[in-house]
Every structure is written in structure tokens, then in C-alpha cells.
Amino acid sequence: MVKGSTVHPIRRDDERGIFAVHRSVYTDPEIQAREQERIFDRCWLYAAHVSELKAPGDFIARKIANRRIFLVRGKDGAVRAFFNACTHKGAMICRENKGSAKLFSCPYHAWTFDTSGTLMGVPDSESFGPNFEREEFNLNPVPRCDISHGFIFVSFASDGESLPEHLGPAAECLSLLEDNGSEGMQVADGSFKYSIAANWKLLLENSNDAYHVPATHRRYLDYLKEQGGGWANPGEGPRTTVTPLGKGHCVFRLHDQTSKMTGNWGGSMPESLRPGMEARRAALEARHGKERADLMCDTFAILQIFPNLLILESVSTIIRQFFPNGVGSLDVNSWALMPSDLDEDDRAYALRSVAAFWGPGGFGSADDVDILESCQMAFTNREAEWSLVSRGMLADRPPRFDDDLAAREFWKRWGEIVAPEPDSKSNLVPFAARGA
Amino acid sequence: MLDQLNRPLTQTATRAEVEDLLFEEAACLDEWRLDDWLKLLTDDATYEIPSTDRSQAEGGQSLPLILDDNRWLRERVKQLLGGYTWVEQPRSRTRRLVGNVRVLGVEGEDIHVQANFVIHRLRSDTTAVYVGHYENVLRRCHGVLKIHRRRSVLDNESLKAHGAIAFIL
Structure with missing residues (x-):
């Protein structure tokens, strides 16, 4: 497993009380790439706390696992996470790190989305032709977003264990913090x-x-x-x-x-x-x-x-x-x-x-x-x-x-x-x- | 507050006098003469660096990078001069340019001063640049101009290139 050898990066001998980590885990770009793919592209990751999104329209933009995302509380009170990229050409539509907005208008061509990610406005949409369906271009949601006791987590994998399954008894510690x-x-x-x-x-x-x-x-x-x-x-x-x-x-x-x-x-x-x-x-x-x-x-x-x-x-x-x-x-x-x-x-x-x-x-x-x-x-x-x-x-x-x-x-x-x-x-x- | 500060300047301090103080301060800090630096402060001086977020929250209501009362400020200097502040052991080299000094106005015994700074910190073959301005309050103690409140406001959007604020900024 260690680059250039067959040695596993963790050595563990419970009888002798030995637990050691090979230092390539801190330096090897291949291990880093595997971490990105298997941990950061899949695991539940903390994104924000609900108190940062108090009122409908409140938003925050964050960089999470190399993604640019933003979280927003919708008119219906739900917290949603979106990729911060216009579905048209990809420009970032949320340009402030935090604030409050009723609509997010892309500065590139003025496509406009509401707080639930629905595409509301496309200038001269007729020119996209008769087969252009506006609802196909709603904002791309982060695959999963869930809240445990006020702590908002996201996952970039659409499948895998749920947030409660991931947290297990750690959720009780978050509950204690919330209380x-x-x-x-x-x-x-x-x-x-x-x-x-x-x-x-x-x-x-x-x-x-x-x-x-x-x-x-x-x-x-x-x-x-x-x-x-x-x-x-x-x-x-x-x-x-x-x-x-x-x-x-x-x-x-x-x-x-x-x-x-x-x-x-x-x-x-x-x-x-x-x-x-x-x-x-x-x-x-x-x-x-x-x-x-x-x-x-x-x-x-x-x-x-x-x-x-x-x-x-x-x-x-x-x-x-x-x-x-x-x-x-x-x-x-x-x-x-x-x-x-x-x-x-x-x-x-x-x-x-x-x-x-x-x-x-x-x-x-x-x-x-x-x-x-x-x-x-x-x-x-x-x-x-x-x-x-x-x-x-x-x-x-x-x-x-x-x-x-x-x-x-x-x-x-x-x-x-x-x-x-x-x-x-x-x-x-x-x-x-x-x-x- | 600016309206108050924009009142005609009294004779409390000239810009040259303020510059002398700030330039001497810069020399003390770059030369690691921190005990001398303390002598340029009032006995109840405070030291503050707000977070790089530039929060609009009122003083004390947003997470600061540094918010030293006088006791902590003196403790900070003591620790920097001691042997166990690893982040400055060995010490960094710093060079600071202080300029655009302005005496904004006088409020009671408080003389409000602003100045810009660019500070380079060099250590372990890396260079970090701290850019910002001072919002200082000066007071006169027995005729001598001293720093009563020292607030260093960073323009850096984060400390990604810096890691820490180890020295006096």
C-alpha cells in the first residue's frame, strides 16, 4: 500500500501495544487522491450552522471539499445547498460570502433563480428554441444536505449511509451542544x-x-x-x-x-x-x-x-x-x-x-x-x-x-x-x- | 463619530509628532525591542486585531483574532520574549513600512490617528505579507505622546498565506 512497497500504511499489533502510521500518508499524492475520492467526495461534511441562516433568503457561500457551494434558507423555511454555478454557463451566481436575497441573478447573462433553486427568468428565452424547458435548468443541488441538532452537513455522493447512520452516537453529543x-x-x-x-x-x-x-x-x-x-x-x-x-x-x-x-x-x-x-x-x-x-x-x-x-x-x-x-x-x-x-x-x-x-x-x-x-x-x-x-x-x-x-x-x-x-x-x- | 472627529484640530498633536511615535514603534517591533515598545504604550493600553471577515458587528461582538486587555498584552510580550513561544523560536525577521499617517481628530484626551502598514515577515524560507491600517488612539501622559488603544485592521482576506499572527502586528 505504501508507494513503491507492499507495506500497509498502518501497523498495528494490539498484543504488543503498537500502532504506527507510515509517514507517506502525509506526503504521497496518490494517497491524497484516494482520500479526495473516497472521503471528501463521499462522506458527510460539516457545512454550516443553522444560526447562520436565520431568515428566509439568508445565504452563505462556502468552499467545501474543493467545491464552491452556497446554502440558503428558502421561503418555505427549508435549508438547501446548491452548487454555486449558473446552470447556463457556470458563472458563480452567489458572489458574496453571506447575505440575504430573494433572487439570485447571474451576473453573466442574468439568468435568475429563487431561493429554492428554481429558474425564474431567462432573458430572451425564445432564442433557445422550442425544446428549451426552463425546469431542466434549475440550480444543481448538492446531492445530499441534512441537519443534525442545528449542524448542517452535506455529502457530494447521492448514495451511501444517511447522516444519522454516519453520526451514530456522535449525534447525541451534538444534541448536548444544542441544549x-x-x-x-x-x-x-x-x-x-x-x-x-x-x-x-x-x-x-x-x-x-x-x-x-x-x-x-x-x-x-x-x-x-x-x-x-x-x-x-x-x-x-x-x-x-x-x-x-x-x-x-x-x-x-x-x-x-x-x-x-x-x-x-x-x-x-x-x-x-x-x-x-x-x-x-x-x-x-x-x-x-x-x-x-x-x-x-x-x-x-x-x-x-x-x-x-x-x-x-x-x-x-x-x-x-x-x-x-x-x-x-x-x-x-x-x-x-x-x-x-x-x-x-x-x-x-x-x-x-x-x-x-x-x-x-x-x-x-x-x-x-x-x-x-x-x-x-x-x-x-x-x-x-x-x-x-x-x-x-x-x-x-x-x-x-x-x-x-x-x-x-x-x-x-x-x-x-x-x-x-x-x-x-x-x-x-x-x-x-x-x-x- | 466622524463628525465629531472632523472638528478643527487642536494643538494636541502634530503629524510630525505622531509620525515620530509610530516610526519609533515600528523600529522597536522590527528590532524585537519589545520592552522598549511597552514604554511607548499607556499603562492601560489595549491591542486588537479584528477577524479578516471585516464583520460589521460592534466592538467586542465579533470573533477577534486578538483582543488583548492590558494584562494579556503584557503577557503576550512576556511570552514572545520567553523561550517557549515556538512560533517565534527562532524569531522571524520583520520589516514594516508605516505611512499615510493622519491625525483624524481629538476627543477629550483621545487623539485619533490612522496610518497604513505593510509588514513583511520572513521565516523558514517563506515570506508573508500583512497589509492594513492602524486605528490608534493616542494619549498624552505627563506630556509624552503614548499609544492607548492599538487596533490593527487587516486588508488580507484570510491568513491563508500566513498561518498565524505570531508577532506584534
Whole structure:
């Protein structure tokens, strides 16, 4: 499977606790092409949040898996996704990234479509001849578009598993996120748009890996320590649970947290935020019961949804999505998600806290960018072949958030889709035998 | 607000005086003299970079790239000068051109200033260009002109060519 050899890109020996990935998965254009075809052209992919399309006519244009699409809420209230290309000559008919419109008029020849994609106007349509049927030229819909608890997903394959089948128990995690706001959740204005000169899977692994935090983010942990928080070494840090959700999805939860916009006042939050925070918690308890309210308010969940979506909770929540842009580069889009009933001060605090760590200008993500780029640069060392993903495999304890369990869940699913197991197990040379 | 700002300029600051401050600031930042840079700021200075989306939302109501209060601003400098800010370890080379300096007007003790910037950042054999303008508020402290509010507004539509904003922009 590895180019020029018969070695499978994933080596796994459950008895010896070995799980390793061949670094060609980050550099080989053939593997990249297979990922595009089997993952990004087929899988359900996050596209937007319903709060970005509040009223009929609201639209957003997005680049998803190298397609230019736009999503629009129709007069009937339904959210639809279309390819952003006029059915006449292909010009993009939606030219703003977001806005509101009753009609979309193509700037090229003025073909005009309504919010349900129906072709409404064709100048001088008679000249197309007697066999021209206008209804054959309605906008091309993205083959599938479905919503789970406010999160809109699309798939470019017209067949395959449904969104609920794809998400499985991960849908319950989205439901929990949706319930964080008594009056719903809202994606804030503004987003992070940045790129990393690294293979997309490196950011996936980085986003669910707490083992790197004490080293990579030492400067931030030092700062937290000065504020009376943080931790210093792997194995320390908050009590955690890690739950694989099947199909490459995984969630880990940091328990006993002390400040979260959902309804947990504490940490270094100003006193002025306290009444609102306590009121939100009371409302959540009344509505969902104490146990569910506690889960929403006192834990930070890191939710990984295959293939390219991470929803990362801390004081506030960030939706992080990324796509490959060539084998050695990835494009990130991130949005802040918060209860829609936050007042102005709460919202400002939430947005600041998101930017402080998770953003490209923050105290955390900027260093991740640098480290991932250094990995990609070093992958030109083709003789250094394997990366290790085995942490916690044989540990005689429950999985921890600084294990590699979430990454292994990803790699197992990736392997099923992109690089099915070879017929013979003879290729699975134990990791320790390499180069020996 | 612009109507207020368009009132006749008082004697609070001349353009030459403002240019001296902004050019000295640029030198401090390019030469990594960040402690000297802090001395050009008021004790309660803030530092903001809005997202590249150019959201129309009012201040604090859209996701910022950076929104440092004074404590975070000083923490940022401390971390940049420390040894564990990997994205600037080794440090990048930067060169900034600051121009088109305008004193827009005075509101109480606030002197509103705009200037354009082009900043090149060079590191690991790549060059990234940050283009935009400053919307600064200056104040006079014991007669000395200082930066009270620093807002760097990027014209870049995204950070696709940059990856991060690692240094002081």
C-alpha cells in the first residue's frame, strides 16, 4: 500500500501495544487522491450552522471539499445547498460570502433563480428554441444536505449511509451542544480563516492530543499556573473520560471545570458575569434536569467527527473544520459557538476567550501551526518512516485525554476507507523490527 | 463619530509628532525591542486585531483574532520574549513600512490617528505579507505622546498565506 512497497500504511499489533502510521500518508499524492475520492467526495461534511441562516433568503457561500457551494434558507423555511454555478454557463451566481436575497441573478447573462433553486427568468428565452424547458435548468443541488441538532452537513455522493447512520452516537453529543443554549445556539460573527503548510490529518491528530499540551503549550500553561490553574506534566491535569463513538468519531471530556459560558461562573471570570451565568444554569437545570445541566456546565468536551470536524469546548466553544489543500497544506475555518441568549458583556468575554487560545493570534494555536509545519518539513526525510500513535494502548487504567485513543479511532476508520487491510497479515512487521 | 472627529484640530498633536511615535514603534517591533515598545504604550493600553471577515458587528461582538486587555498584552510580550513561544523560536525577521499617517481628530484626551502598514515577515524560507491600517488612539501622559488603544485592521482576506499572527502586528 505504501508507494513503491507492499507495506500497509498502518501497523498495528494490539498484543504488543503498537500502532504506527507510515509517514507517506502525509506526503504521497496518490494517497491524497484516494482520500479526495473516497472521503471528501463521499462522506458527510460539516457545512454550516443553522444560526447562520436565520431568515428566509439568508445565504452563505462556502468552499467545501474543493467545491464552491452556497446554502440558503428558502421561503418555505427549508435549508438547501446548491452548487454555486449558473446552470447556463457556470458563472458563480452567489458572489458574496453571506447575505440575504430573494433572487439570485447571474451576473453573466442574468439568468435568475429563487431561493429554492428554481429558474425564474431567462432573458430572451425564445432564442433557445422550442425544446428549451426552463425546469431542466434549475440550480444543481448538492446531492445530499441534512441537519443534525442545528449542524448542517452535506455529502457530494447521492448514495451511501444517511447522516444519522454516519453520526451514530456522535449525534447525541451534538444534541448536548444544542441544549447548551436555552434559546438555542448561535455562531458569532467573524471567523478564523488560516492555512497551515501541513497535511490535514496532522491537525486532526493535534486537535485531539493532550499529550502535546505541556510541551507545545508550555508558555500558556505557565501563564495559567500563575493564575492558579493549569498543569505541568502528562498524566496530570483534569479528570477525563474518553469515549469512542464509532466510525472514527470520538469524544473526550474534561470534568470538574470551573468556568464555562454555558452556566459555570468561576476561574478568572469577572463578578459582573456571575448573575447571568447562574441564571443560565438554573434555566438549564429546570429544562433538562440536574445531571444533564451538570454535564453541559461542568465539563469541556472535545468532539471529533470524522473526517475533519472538531468541536472544542473550553470557556467557550469553537467549531474547527479543515480541508486538504494539496497533500502538504490545509485550510482551516473556525467559528465561535455560544448560547444565543448571552448579553453583550457575556458575548464579548466568550469571544475574547476563544481568541486567546484557539485562534491564529492566540497563545496556543499559533504554536501548533509552527510545530505541524515543522513535522511536514521533516517528512522530506523519507528514511524516517513511521509515526507512533500507541499511547495508552496497554495501559492498565481507563483511557485518558493524553492517550492516542481518539487518533487511533480516526486512523482505524481512515484505514477502512482509504487503505483496507491487506489480505495477508505477513506485511504487519512489528514496529520494533524496523531497521533492526 | 466622524463628525465629531472632523472638528478643527487642536494643538494636541502634530503629524510630525505622531509620525515620530509610530516610526519609533515600528523600529522597536522590527528590532524585537519589545520592552522598549511597552514604554511607548499607556499603562492601560489595549491591542486588537479584528477577524479578516471585516464583520460589521460592534466592538467586542465579533470573533477577534486578538483582543488583548492590558494584562494579556503584557503577557503576550512576556511570552514572545520567553523561550517557549515556538512560533517565534527562532524569531522571524520583520520589516514594516508605516505611512499615510493622519491625525483624524481629538476627543477629550483621545487623539485619533490612522496610518497604513505593510509588514513583511520572513521565516523558514517563506515570506508573508500583512497589509492594513492602524486605528490608534493616542494619549498624552505627563506630556509624552503614548499609544492607548492599538487596533490593527487587516486588508488580507484570510491568513491563508500566513498561518498565524505570531508577532506584534
